[in-house]
Amino acid sequence: MTNDIHGKRILSVLAHPDDEAFGMGGTLALYAMRGAEVYLACATLGEAGDIPPDFLQNHLSSGALRESELDCSANALALKKVFKLGFRDSGMEGSPDNQHPDALVARPMEEVVERIADVMRQVRPQVVLTFDPVGGYYHPDHIRVHQATVLAFKRVRQELSASDPQALARLYYHTMPKSSAKFAVFWMRLQGKDPRKVGRNGDIDLFQIASVSFPVHVKVNYRPVVKQREQAAACHASQGGGQKPSGLSAWLMRLFSRPIDRFMQGFPEPKPHQRIKNDLFWGIDDELT
Numbered sequence: 001m002t003n004d005i006h007g008k009r010i011l012s013v014l015a016h017p018d019d020e021a022f023g024m025g026g027t028l029a030l031y032a033m034r035g036a037e038v039y040l041a042c043a044t045l046g047e048a049g050d051i052p053p054d055f056l057q058n059h060l061s062s063g064a065l066r067e068s069e070l071d072c073s074a075n076a077l078a079l080k081k082v083f084k085l086g087f088r089d090s091g092m093e094g095s096p097d098n099q100h101p102d103a104l105v106a107r108p109m110e111e112v113v114e115r116i117a118d119v120m121r122q123v124r125p126q127v128v129l130t131f132d133p134v135g136g137y138y139h140p141d142h143i144r145v146h147q148a149t150v151l152a153f154k155r156v157r158q159e160l161s162a163s164d165p166q167a168l169a170r171l172y173y174h175t176m177p178k179s180s181a182k183f184a185v186f187w188m189r190l191q192g193k194d195p196r197k198v199g200r201n202g203d204i205d206l207f208q209i210a211s212v213s214f215p216v217h218v219k220v221n222y223r224p225v226v227k228q229r230e231q232a233a234a235c236h237a238s239q240g241g242g243q244k245p246s247g248l249s250a251w252l253m254r255l256f257s258r259p260i261d262r263f264m265q266g267f268p269e270p271k272p273h274q275r276i277k278n279d280l281f282w283g284i285d286d287e288l289t
């Protein structure tokens with residue numbers, strides 16, 4: 001791990017309130033705890049997510065409820081600031097939400113890229129994090145955010161290269177190991193459930209997820225902030241956060257879930273046989289000297 005965290009900034013670009021907690025929340029909380037400034041750009045307010053009616057009693061809309069859950073989670077992870085990019089949540093492939101004129105997948109790519117680029121210009125992070133090329137589980141918003149973030153990163157890196165050589169030094173994609181997806185398939189079967197129809201809306205296909213795997217270049221162990229990550233997840237109560245599995249499920253979860261986030265390196269191009277690092281900022285300070 002880098003010793004000098006002073007002045008270090010991370011920007012995580014994600015799609016929905018809860019992606020920051022359920023996905024790479026441990027990593028975000030760990031670097032915030034160590035003194036880095038950790039920022040989040042969230043593209044939508046998760047308007048298309050299914051919400052049990054009793055959760056909506058005190059909120060004007062599902063977007064307002066999920067925004068308050070996002071603020072709660074950002075607080076638990078000790079994020080410096082959340083940039084809400086103002087697009088509308090799209091559903092999974094074929095969902096009517098995708099036809100909404102403000103839906104993230106319906107907006108021109110250039111508009112999405114520029115909105116993300118603007119945040120990058122303000123934050124000037126050394127490290128940018130986003131989804132992997134399949135968005136973890138093929139959610140169209142996740143894939144869109146990945147593609148737009150890659151384009152925005154290239155654009156802003158070029159703009160800032162003369163004035164701020166450390167800006168946008170690393171780009172990483174959060175990725176799930178194939179073994180986890182395979183384990184999840186096994187776990188679903190054990191519970192008598194169909195691994196091709198997973199999730200609150202039955203639109204996640206674990207077989208499809210288990211069929212791709214990406215190389216891992218950085219593994220971050222977030223054991224010191226497991227509690228903070230759990231607190232952030234519990235903020236997203238309308239999305240099932242905070243529910244504790246019990247019995248055999250809990251035992252299996254404990255057995256297979258280690259507090260490790262895995263990242264594939266998008267920039268710079270990884271060298272063949274590059275050793276796996278344990279720090280997102282690896283080598284950045286050396287590059288200046």
Ligand SMILES: [Zn+2]
Nearest residue numbers: 015016019139
């Ligand atoms: Zn999401």
